[in-house]
Amino acid sequence: MYPFDTQICKLMILPWGYTNEEIIVVPTYDYVVQWWFCQQQTWKFIESSVAKNENLQYLEFTMKLKRHPMFFVLNLILPICVMIILNIFVFLLPPESGERVGYAVTVLLAIAVFLTISSDNLPATSSPRISSISILLFADVCISAFIVLMVILSSRYYHREGEYPVNKFMRGFVNVSRIVRCKVCCCRRKKEKYSEKGNEEEIKWTDVGKEIDIVCGIFITVVIYIVNALYIIDVAV
Incomplete structure (x- = not known):
């Protein structure tokens, strides 16, 4: 390991x-x-x-x-963990800044560089199994690539012109996302607000983009936690 x-x-x-x-x-x-x-x-x-x-x-x-693992922990594993955590904060950037895609791509390239560095220090063999850190880096690259795609998608919806009406699927997505989040955080005021009649007509494309950011941020956070927990368990066992 x-x-x-x-x-x-x-x-x-x-x-x-x-x-x-x-x-x-x-x-x-x-x-x-x-x-x-x-x-x-x-x-x-x-x-x-x-x-x-x-x-x-x-x-x-x-x-x-x-x-002796401390050198590799400080120069390889901890920077990888810091970068994958920084990846989550891309969803906190305001879409008006215009730096979201560049930020996500920069983190993706940085993780790819660390993947190259680790491959140079590891033997080119797959038997009896691939190194755990290589699997972790590959998972981080996949997560970063997914984040880039979702940032592009949310930015597209956020900047969509208002003359195009929000379709029924997106309205349902926004309403379900709001209701689920309000049930989790027990926010009575927002729950009553989102349950009012006629709320579907107030949904705009900017709301769709914001909800995609929130859902993806929560989903990616859970996935990153699971991936890193599995790596720690694999190394410990």
Whole structure:
């Protein structure tokens, strides 16, 4: 689970060219001695063992190493989490600013850059499984791409001219969204306001755009929470 992975390195020493009758291999210790061992900044030496094969007369040295993850946490994982959180705030930008699409695309490109950086530090293999951080980055890229699409869609509805009437589907979407939100937050005043007769005629395209922003903001927040929680559980387990 990069960068919280633990690796097991094995080294086999075989007296090549000799038979079992000519030479017998006997290990002095049942572990790897560390008399001339120098501490490494990336890996931590956990434990070791030495095993002997009686048939082929060779020794197998096994060393268990654990990666120091703090460098990768500070320079890779935390920036990714910060960027994906910043992605949510695109729905708080006023549509009149005209910077929403540029903001969303910038965050998408930044996450794509981190995906490239992480792929350079990982082996190009899919067996036994792909690294969890690669899956997390791919999920973040998909979420960012979805955010870009929804921002474009909401901006299109928000700036639509008033001469085009709001269709029945969009009216129903706005009414249902308002009622559900009012039930969740227990806002009696707004609930009574949205339940008044003739409220459908007051719905404008700007209201459609605002409701899309609110619904997408809540949905994306839940999805991001679930994705990051699954990553933490996967790493912890």
